[in-house]
Amino acid sequence: MSKLHTILVFAQNKRGVLERITILIRRKMYNLETITASDTEVEGIKRITITFTQGDADKIPQIVAQINKIVEVISVKAVDSANTVEREILLVKIKRPRNLSEITSLVNIFRGSVVDLSEQTVILQVAGERKKILGFITALKQFEILEIGSSGIVAMER
Amino acid sequence: MSSKKMNGASVLLKTLQDFGIEIMTGYIGGAIMPTFDELINFPGIRFITSRHEQGAGFIAQGYTRACGKLMPVMVTSGPGATNLVTAVADAMMDSVAFLAITGQVSTKVIGTDAFQESDIIGLMYPITKYAEMLLKADDVAEAVARSVFIAQNGRTGPVCIDIPKNVQIEETENIDAPKALDLPGVQTYPPIDPDLPEIKQAIDLIKEAKKPVALVGHGVILSQAKIELREFLEKTNIPASFTLHGLSSLPASHPLNLGMMGMHGEIEANRAIENADLLIALGMRFDDRVTGKLEEYAKNSKVIHIEIDPSEINKNVKADVAINGDLRNVLQVLIAKFDGLTKEATDSRQAWFDSINQNRELSRKYYKHIFEYGYGKNNRLLMSRIIHELSEFTKGQDNIVTDVGQHQMQAAKFYKFERFNTWFTSGGLGTMGFGLPAAIGVKIARPNEEVWCITGDGSFQMNIQELGTILQEKLNINILLLNNGYLGMVKQWQDMFHNENFTEVELTNPNFAKIAEGYGIAYRFVEKVEDIIPALQWSKQETRSTIVEFACDEQEIVYPMIPSGWTFDRMILNEDHALEILNKRK
Numbered sequence: 001m002s003k004l005h006t007i008l009v010f011a012q013n014k015r016g017v018l019e020r021i022t023i024l025i026r027r028k029m030y031n032l033e034t035i036t037a038s039d040t041e042v043e044g045i046k047r048i049t050i051t052f053t054q055g056d057a058d059k060i061p062q063i064v065a066q067i068n069k070i071v072e073v074i075s076v077k078a079v080d081s082a083n084t085v086e087r088e089i090l091l092v093k094i095k096r097p098r099n100l101s102e103i104t105s106l107v108n109i110f111r112g113s114v115v116d117l118s119e120q121t122v123i124l125q126v127a128g129e130r131k132k133i134l135g136f137i138t139a140l141k142q143f144e145i146l147e148i149g150s151s152g153i154v155a156m157e158r
Numbered sequence: 159m160s161s162k163k164m165n166g167a168s169v170l171l172k173t174l175q176d177f178g179i180e181i182m183t184g185y186i187g188g189a190i191m192p193t194f195d196e197l198i199n200f201p202g203i204r205f206i207t208s209r210h211e212q213g214a215g216f217i218a219q220g221y222t223r224a225c226g227k228l229m230p231v232m233v234t235s236g237p238g239a240t241n242l243v244t245a246v247a248d249a250m251m252d253s254v255a256f257l258a259i260t261g262q263v264s265t266k267v268i269g270t271d272a273f274q275e276s277d278i279i280g281l282m283y284p285i286t287k288y289a290e291m292l293l294k295a296d297d298v299a300e301a302v303a304r305s306v307f308i309a310q311n312g313r314t315g316p317v318c319i320d321i322p323k324n325v326q327i328e329e330t331e332n333i334d335a336p337k338a339l340d341l342p343g344v345q346t347y348p349p350i351d352p353d354l355p356e357i358k359q360a361i362d363l364i365k366e367a368k369k370p371v372a373l374v375g376h377g378v379i380l381s382q383a384k385i386e387l388r389e390f391l392e393k394t395n396i397p398a399s400f401t402l403h404g405l406s407s408l409p410a411s412h413p414l415n416l417g418m419m420g421m422h423g424e425i426e427a428n429r430a431i432e433n434a435d436l437l438i439a440l441g442m443r444f445d446d447r448v449t450g451k452l453e454e455y456a457k458n459s460k461v462i463h464i465e466i467d468p469s470e471i472n473k474n475v476k477a478d479v480a481i482n483g484d485l486r487n488v489l490q491v492l493i494a495k496f497d498g499l500t501k502e503a504t505d506s507r508q509a510w511f512d513s514i515n516q517n518r519e520l521s522r523k524y525y526k527h528i529f530e531y532g533y534g535k536n537n538r539l540l541m542s543r544i545i546h547e548l549s550e551f552t553k554g555q556d557n558i559v560t561d562v563g564q565h566q567m568q569a570a571k572f573y574k575f576e577r578f579n580t581w582f583t584s585g586g587l588g589t590m591g592f593g594l595p596a597a598i599g600v601k602i603a604r605p606n607e608e609v610w611c612i613t614g615d616g617s618f619q620m621n622i623q624e625l626g627t628i629l630q631e632k633l634n635i636n637i638l639l640l641n642n643g644y645l646g647m648v649k650q651w652q653d654m655f656h657n658e659n660f661t662e663v664e665l666t667n668p669n670f671a672k673i674a675e676g677y678g679i680a681y682r683f684v685e686k687v688e689d690i691i692p693a694l695q696w697s698k699q700e701t702r703s704t705i706v707e708f709a710c711d712e713q714e715i716v717y718p719m720i721p722s723g724w725t726f727d728r729m730i731l732n733e734d735h736a737l738e739i740l741n742k743r744k
């Protein structure tokens with residue numbers, strides 16, 4: 001598993017900010033892994049967490065400087081992972097196994113939950129850091145995975 | 159808030175006027191008609207109608223580059239706006255303050271692929287500092303104020319306002335822009351702290367440098383650091399080389415002036431950079447045309463980088479000392495703090511200038527045939543000679559606007575600029591078609607000065623329709639058409655790097671005398687060296703615009719040359735050297 005670089009942006013909630021950021025990422029040929037945007041404690045200000053794959057290490061100061069030039073951006077920095085909490089939510093749909101307890105015990109180990117149960121399928125939810133998410137997916141290999149979706153990473157400095 | 163009401167179109171024009179806008183350019187069309195309607199109520203704003211929106215964009219650029227003031231460009235939606243895109247991209251690359259005002263279809267039909275609807279904001283985002291669509295007349299005053307501010311502050315550049323037709327018509331009571339704007343991401347530059355550690359570090363490097371060179375870029379012109387640059391160089395006794403856009407920032411006759419650097423730079427400039435122990439980059443961005451092979455560039459030298467845009471620092475070349483700020487201000491601080499070179503540095507200067515002078519001699523030797531003969535292999539005129547004559551004739555005092563190609567490089571090399579900010583060219587984007595409309599803009603900004611548009615047969619025809627704007631505005635511009643019958647610069651590359659495969663570079667050209675006649679422009683044809691000066695004299699005296707067409711040698715090659723991605727030590731010095739290094743000697 002490759003380590004990710006995380007950039008945390010605070011920006012005014014105006015039309016086009018996210019687009020300008022993604023245009024920049026494409027134009028400069030950075031490898032985007034995840035991007036999330038959400039509200040903050042201050043009205044009108046959005047938190048945008050962007051992660052890049054490891055190959056881009058030397059490009060990080062440049063992308064920070066470039067994002068900083070976007071007019072609506074209030075602050076941007078590359079966060080230090082040792083000093084940051086990073087989490088995402090994973091949803092996995094699997095084919096319903098004969099024995100449900102197999103799956104519930106696995107979900108318990110990862111402190112996740114079964115969020116939907118139908119005749120054919122089960123949807124599981126796990127939240128945590130990327131390592132845990134990837135570990136959970138690996139652990140599910142014995143089941144028939146039908147769909148995977150995740151929220152992308154949200155980062156918060158200590 | 160005033161209780162007076164105005165429509166969005168009037169508020170837009172009023173706000174521009176409040177910010178000192180005296181002149182606009184552009185082209186009318188359906189979605190912007192309500193704003194054109196209101197022009198009649200703003201007699202303080204002169205409007206120049208171009209013949210193509212790209213032409214308008216370059217007219218505005220010429221004007222702003224020459225006088226520093228904004229000339230908003232107002233065009234219609236769809237094709238009007240897309241035609242403008244190239245000039246906006248060019249302004250972005252060359253950091254020219256620029257305000258595009260594009261009409262848009264009404265908000266009701268946006269997103270329905272309405273007639274002449276295109277996503278201008280989407281097109282403009284990657285090539286502007288800022289772009290926004292206005293959704294309410296209430297927002298117009300503040301938005302215009304915001305755009306004017308962003309275009310002109312920090313590293314200057316283009317901004318776009320997209321204004322739907324109904325917003326232009328809608329009435330509002332918000333007719334005055336707020337005093338304060340909330341723009342967190344716009345970097346402005348208050349004076350730097352003279353006690354910053356970086357200032358001391360820079361001073362220490364400068365004091366000790368034995369073989370320093372200053373790399374002077376567009377930032378010197380944009381920050382109006384004419385006096386400061388000269389004082390800094392003289393006080394520290396450091397020779398200076400110039401990027402394409404740094405030209406004209408120090409008189410060519412100044413003993414510390416080494417001329418242009420980079421791909422077609424002078425031998426003395428490039429060799430100095432190659433051998434330097436300290437490079438002092440002043441408002442430049444280490445473009446690939448300047449560095450050649452990046453991995454080998456500045457390998458043996460320290461680098462001080464002074465730059466207004468923090469994202470340029472360490473982007474291409476790693477700086478040992480970086481100072482982020484307005485160049486003029488930073489130079490003032492450095493001048494004040496500099497208290498002399500170390501003895502070692504002083505002692506080694508003589509050897510440094512000796513080696514520079516040897517390379518100057520070499521240059522002069524290689525250019526001898528230009529100055530003494532002036533014709534190429536086919537016995538037609540050399541562009542370099544024509545520019546040299548122009549330089550002598552005008553004593554380096556006039557405004558030079560160029561297009562893109564060999565004629566541009568020869569103009570950069572052979573015009574000896576003696577006056578600050580008299581050189582106008584498309585550098586970053588290298589847009590053919592820049593010359594003629596930009597010359598119009600320069601002439602409008604400097605009506606009492608002589609403006610020479612140096613163009614090629616290819617480039618001239620990219621915006622030749624702007625001769626109509628000259629006709630309508632009764633402008634007096636001197637057009638020097640350096641006609642070699644080819645897209646010469648591309649042909650040069652084919653010659654050197656594409657096995658002489660001269661594909662699609664030969665042009666069947668029109669009768670330019672007849673074109674001149676059609677537009678009411680005086681015309682002359684020149685094919686002899688001795689006729690150059692008389693033709694220039696004639697052109698200057700004519701009260702109409704003129705075209706002097708020169709029969710140029712299609713075999714002229716611009717030397718020296720550091721081919722794209724090559725290292726400085728492999729600079730191709732002249733034709734003989736080219737045959738050898740490119741293995742073409744038969």
Ligand SMILES: Cc1ncc(C[n+]2csc(CCOP(=O)(O)OP(=O)(O)O)c2C)c(N)n1
Pocket residue numbers: 561562563564565566588589590591613614615616617618620640642644645646647648
């Ligand atoms: C709009 C545009 N299209 C293509 C080019 C590529 N290009 C660069 S120089 C050049 C030839 C220019 O020919 P001309 O204007 O006759 O100048 P010359 O080199 O012959 O002096 C071309 C095609 C360009 N720079 N701009």
Ligand SMILES: [Mg+2]
Pocket residue numbers: 563614615616640641642643644645646
């Ligand atoms: Mg040509």
